[in-house]
Amino acid sequence: MTEHRPVKDTDATPVKATPTLPDAQTVTEVTHYTDRLFSFRCTRPASLRFRSGEFVMIGLMGDPHPETGKVKPLLRAYSIASPSWDEELEFYSIKVPDGPLTSKLQHIKSGDEIILRPKPVGTLVHDALLPGKRIWFFATGTGFAPFASLLREPQTYEDYDEIIITHTCREVGELTYGRDLIAALKDDELLNEVIGEGFWKKIKYYPTTTREESQKMGRITDLMRSGAAFDDLGVPPLNPEMDRAMICGNLAFNLELKDMLEAYGLVEGANSNPQHYVVEKAFLD
Numbered sequence: 001m002t003e004h005r006p007v008k009d010t011d012a013t014p015v016k017a018t019p020t021l022p023d024a025q026t027v028t029e030v031t032h033y034t035d036r037l038f039s040f041r042c043t044r045p046a047s048l049r050f051r052s053g054e055f056v057m058i059g060l061m062g063d064p065h066p067e068t069g070k071v072k073p074l075l076r077a078y079s080i081a082s083p084s085w086d087e088e089l090e091f092y093s094i095k096v097p098d099g100p101l102t103s104k105l106q107h108i109k110s111g112d113e114i115i116l117r118p119k120p121v122g123t124l125v126h127d128a129l130l131p132g133k134r135i136w137f138f139a140t141g142t143g144f145a146p147f148a149s150l151l152r153e154p155q156t157y158e159d160y161d162e163i164i165i166t167h168t169c170r171e172v173g174e175l176t177y178g179r180d181l182i183a184a185l186k187d188d189e190l191l192n193e194v195i196g197e198g199f200w201k202k203i204k205y206y207p208t209t210t211r212e213e214s215q216k217m218g219r220i221t222d223l224m225r226s227g228a229a230f231d232d233l234g235v236p237p238l239n240p241e242m243d244r245a246m247i248c249g250n251l252a253f254n255l256e257l258k259d260m261l262e263a264y265g266l267v268e269g270a271n272s273n274p275q276h277y278v279v280e281k282a283f284l285d
Ligand code: A2P
Pocket: 140, 141, 168, 169, 170, 171, 209, 210, 211, 219, 220, 221, 222, 250, 252, 253, 254, 256
């Protein structure tokens, strides 16, 4: 796949005044990255409070039942990609041609409505980790989404001296959302003021591809096993005294990395029992 420039839906469709769906929110911006990936922003319910890294259920109304004509909401769990302080919400999604929700969701435009259940939950939160020196964010594909939130969250920089974000994708174009987001942190006046000038220097970004030529090829798991990732990043292998980690990717990746982190001596944490690492499955439908 050749690298695509993100295509923004900048259509200034007026925001609808009267929501017609239950828990409706209005889409404000849609950006397409590849034929498989897009992101969108929407209005945020005034009452919605969440912690950066959490997810909510979002969706659209399904097709009418062939016999009864009844329509039901079609909802899936989506990590909120925007930080907790943002006045809008952002989501990053895959497009699955025959996916019940994403086959429809990929066609949304500014001014359209989506359904958003305002009940945030999730384990990829700072509260689930003990204090540490360095935090690793491990993502594949759309698993980058919760880290898009946490990379814009001031607490990430207050809690850690170093933030390492690894992102493994099949093709180069699939890295665009994350790469552009990280590059934009440098010029983000608000974050530089709130967190401190040059906060972004704490980030080490490690993108890799597996099915298309790029600067760094290979699965992050293999690159860690060989030691190449640690050499490239200039850091020692993970240890439970210094390192904390959050994992979000496809199931096989999550399981493999979880085993590796356990072998380094890290213990899985939860909201009720903070430890060294936490894991969550990326939305794949
Ligand atoms: P690969 O191309 O070698 O399968 P997907 O798009 O299927 O969700 O995969 C996203 C990325 O995650 C791909 O680059 C894929 O590599 C990689 N991946 C899949 N399974 C694993 C795993 N068990 N460990 C590390 N990376 C994985």
